[in-house]
Amino acid sequence: MRQIAVKFIGWTVSLAAILVLWVSASAIAAEGLKSSAPSSSAARITILYDAFGKEASFQKDWGYSALIEISGKRILFDTGDDSDILAHNAKAAGVDLSKLDFVVMSHRHGDHIGGMSYLLSVNPKVKIYAPEEFGGVFGYDLPSRSYRKDDKLPAEMRYFGGNPPAIIRFGKAWAGANIELIDKSTExxxxxxxxxxxxxxxxxxxxxxxxxxxxxxKGLILIVGCAHPGIENIVAEAARINPRIHVIAGGFHLLAATDPDIARIVTTLHDTYHVEWIAPGHCTGEPTFAALKQAFGEHYLYAGLGTVLNVGDIRSAESVAWDQTDHASYRRLLEGSDDSPAAESQSTEFALTAPSR
Structure with a gap:
């Protein structure tokens, strides 16, 4: 009996030890899963390219680029319009573009891809995510099954002599660039x-x-390039990931928008999606800057060239206002760009006042 009791006690101790180990392992695994998601505590966005700003050491130009730093990741979003200007502004910001985890190219327009040659000169192997488009500048893979074939033709009249590769690869504007094409929303x-x-x-x-x-x-940090598909549509899809939108930064492409359209979009962002902080730039447009500032008040973040937005710990917006210097540089650079509203509408008046509500 005594031996049986000892064995029973031994089994009990062993079982308890196993349970302790299992609980500890589960806790560690859970913590690992928790820590794998980005932490907002040290998140910041540095505006490297735009047409307005207060930092004299930066060179203004029409285009957009921003560096996002979060949870140890360094992400470059777009490259602006000109390689020399991107290089100058990166140096002025103390940003080393040779040290990046990856790059996101929002779309193919020149004022977002123009700095690629500089980027690749200092970081030739960096992973670049870009939208997949048929025959686009970022390259394209076309399955050969996508075209009709005629076996009756002689070989000299058939593509690839009648024996095409499974995939026909279109060239990209930057030979050797490590570009991964994205066709649908992807984590x-x-x-x-x-x-x-x-x-x-x-x-x-x-x-x-x-x-x-x-x-x-704290919610989603959302970076947009030009929002050509519509800022409301982008935010609607983002809200399916997390309905709490912590901050939106970038261009909203409302340069030629009418006052009623601006008012509707501002109301949607503020009242429908309850965006907490707004940091518009680039092609958002002067009347929209004013309308967003009016609607968001202290939750409007000035995001001119050279600004560093500590979006992980926003307690109050800096009291930096759009002024006549911003107005002059923005309008001058806009007029010479492809985004100029003159190319889209001759009727829109630009002003520094908020649109009528």
Whole structure:
């Protein structure tokens, strides 16, 4: 009996030890899963390219680029319009573009891809995510089964002599660049999603565009390039990831929008989606800057060139206002760009006042 009791006690101790180990392992695994999602605590966005700003050491130009730093990741979003200017502004910001985890190219327009040659000169192997478009500048893979064939033709009249490769690869504008094409919204890392949408607007119809959504404990950090598919559509898809939108930064492409359209969009962002902080730039447009500032008040973040937005710990917006210097540089650079509203509408008046509500 005594031996049986000893054995029983031994089994009990062993079972308890196993349970302790199992609980500990589960806790560690759970913590690992928790920590795999981005933390918002140290998140910041540095504006490297835009047409307005207060930092004299930066060179203004029409285009957009931003560096996002979060949870140890360094992400470059777009490259602006000109390689020399991107290089200058990166140096002015103290940003080393040779040290990046990956790059997101929002779309094919020149004022977002123009700095690629500089980027690749300092970081030739960096992973670049770009929208997949038929025959686009980022390259394209076309399955040979996509075209009809005629076996009756002689070989010299047939593509590839009648024996095409399974995939016909279209060239890209940057030979050797490590580009991964994105055709649909994709979570590329835990908590980091590329939202892929297609524009239906005049002059940009069928244009594919990527937006960057980073899910954090405080909500989504959403970076947009030009929002050609419509900022409301992008936010609607982002809200399916997390209905709490912590901050939106980038261009909203409302340069030629009418006052009623601006008012509707601002109301949608503020009242429908309850966006907490707004940091518009680039092609958002002067009247929309004013309308967003009026609607969001202290939750409007000035995001001019050279600004560093500590979006992980926003307690109050800096009291930096759009002024006549911003107005002058923005308008001058806009007039010489493809985004100029003169190319889309001759009737829209630009002003620094908020649109009528």
């Amino acid at each position: 590329i890392l835990p908590g980091i999603t590329l939202i892929a949408q297609v524009s239906d607007a005049p002059k940009t119809r069928e244009l594919k565009e990527l937006s960057l959504a980073i899910n954090t404990p």
